Amino acid sequence: MEKKLYDEMVENVNKVDEEIKLSEKKIFLFGHCNATLELIDLLESKGFKTTGILDNSDVKQGQEYKEAVVIYPRQIGEIAGDDPANDSVVLITSRFYAAMLQQLRELGYEGPIRKVIDYNTYAEYSLSDDTISRMRLRERHGAELLQKLSEKYDGHFIVFCPFNALGDIYFMISYWEAFAKTRKIDDVVFCVVNNALADVIQMFGDYQTEVYEQKELDAMIQSAIYTQDENCFIAHQDRPYVVNLTKALYIKRIPLEKIYCCGVYGLPADTVPTKPRMDLPVYKDIEKIPEGKAVIFSPYAKSVTPIDPTVWSDAVAYYNGAGYKCYTNVIGDEKPLDGTEAISPSLLEMRSIVERAGTFIGIRSGMCDILREAKAKKVALYPDYNYCDTRWKSIDMYHIDQFEYNLLTTEAIEWEKL
Numbered sequence: 001m002e003k004k005l006y007d008e009m010v011e012n013v014n015k016v017d018e019e020i021k022l023s024e025k026k027i028f029l030f031g032h033c034n035a036t037l038e039l040i041d042l043l044e045s046k047g048f049k050t051t052g053i054l055d056n057s058d059v060k061q062g063q064e065y066k067e068a069v070v071i072y073p074r075q076i077g078e079i080a081g082d083d084p085a086n087d088s089v090v091l092i093t094s095r096f097y098a099a100m101l102q103q104l105r106e107l108g109y110e111g112p113i114r115k116v117i118d119y120n121t122y123a124e125y126s127l128s129d130d131t132i133s134r135m136r137l138r139e140r141h142g143a144e145l146l147q148k149l150s151e152k153y154d155g156h157f158i159v160f161c162p163f164n165a166l167g168d169i170y171f172m173i174s175y176w177e178a179f180a181k182t183r184k185i186d187d188v189v190f191c192v193v194n195n196a197l198a199d200v201i202q203m204f205g206d207y208q209t210e211v212y213e214q215k216e217l218d219a220m221i222q223s224a225i226y227t228q229d230e231n232c233f234i235a236h237q238d239r240p241y242v243v244n245l246t247k248a249l250y251i252k253r254i255p256l257e258k259i260y261c262c263g264v265y266g267l268p269a270d271t272v273p274t275k276p277r278m279d280l281p282v283y284k285d286i287e288k289i290p291e292g293k294a295v296i297f298s299p300y301a302k303s304v305t306p307i308d309p310t311v312w313s314d315a316v317a318y319y320n321g322a323g324y325k326c327y328t329n330v331i332g333d334e335k336p337l338d339g340t341e342a343i344s345p346s347l348l349e350m351r352s353i354v355e356r357a358g359t360f361i362g363i364r365s366g367m368c369d370i371l372r373e374a375k376a377k378k379v380a381l382y383p384d385y386n387y388c389d390t391r392w393k394s395i396d397m398y399h400i401d402q403f404e405y406n407l408l409t410t411e412a413i414e415w416e417k418l
Contacts, residue, residue, distance in 0.1 A: 073100075090114070093116055139226050189209065297328045327342070393408075
């Protein structure tokens with residue numbers, strides 16, 4: 001989860017605790033997703049135990065995280081106690097807050113229901129007068145920002161990239177060239193929410209990019225949608241939740257890459273994506289990494305369910321014992337795995353250190369996409385979870401053909417055989 005969103009969640013949880021005393025409540029969370037699991041971790045760090053996770057998905061029933069079991073929303077009455085209105089609370093991290101609130105009230109739940117993350121400032125599932133008024137104000141603000149952008153990049157096509165995910169940006173930009181040819185687009189500016197995403201775009205060419213705060217970008221997108229601006233394009237398979245491409249996944253498994261290729265851009269399935277440039281920056285201390293005898297571990301991802309720590313400790317123990325130098329790629333306050341040394345290359349330098357080291361082992365995240373074309377032994381590790389509320393597992397959706405190994409972490413991995 002992005003730091004801003006996490007900080008917002010911490011602040012809101014503290015406010016809820018001051019208001020209703022979480023230590024005196026049975027705590028339920030609505031929606032089984034990575035944000036919910038992070039909320040469970042946060043609550044645990046504050047000494048609060050999560051009673052259960054409410055979810056409408058049949059395939060998620062019975063799944064468990066830190067003793068919090070997934071149940072149907074209708075079951076809350078059986079568990080919330082004799083006086084649910086006073087003895088329980090429901091916390092929500094999902095963008096579907098309004099729909100979840102309505103469902104729980106229709107089920108007769110009378111306890112407090114609180115949203116702890118405001119994921120999307122423009123995608124509110126409510127027709128209240130207050131919501132409509134705020135959306136109008138955001139649309140006007142977005143129109144002003146869009147006007148300034150259009151004046152700065154006169155004649156440029158505008159592409160909005162509204163979500164902070166390296167993998168999504170990688171797929172977006174790798175199929176952009178083919179899409180631009182079909183639309184006869186020459187000049188383009190990409191709008192993203194942080195510099196790391198701009199770096200991914202620069203991996204593929206000298207493109208114009210602009211970085212905005214999430215809420216500003218959301219306001220611009222809202223304006224573009226309301227005014228049906230044909231000079232703008234929203235390059236994402238899910239946001240701003242008016243496309244519904246993911247509904248196809250209830251019928252057929254479609255890898256995320258093909259959702260971008262065919263769904264977002266409308267390109268033929270056999271379209272060949274553009275590969276990253278070869279002249280990317282080289283890590284400044286590259287000579288300090290033992291050539292062909294080092295491992296780069298990447299255990300952190302903001303939007304992926306964490307992997308059992310023993311998977312990482314077993315891998316580090318094996319490679320240290322085999323005479324490899326072990327590194328952990330860290331950002332900010334992330335800690336290196338025990339038995340490894342921290343290393344913090346820029347995103348554009350990452351390929352150089354992996355190719356120098358010779359081996360990369362990472363949780364399946366956008367970082368793996370960045371390294372698809374790296375010349376090294378690459379291992380992607382997958383937590384065992386379903387994509388959204390479909391029946392498809394993460395390894396079904398995110399399998400990378402360019403990686404030698406795509407491994408589920410539900411069973412012990414025999415590192416010496418890789």
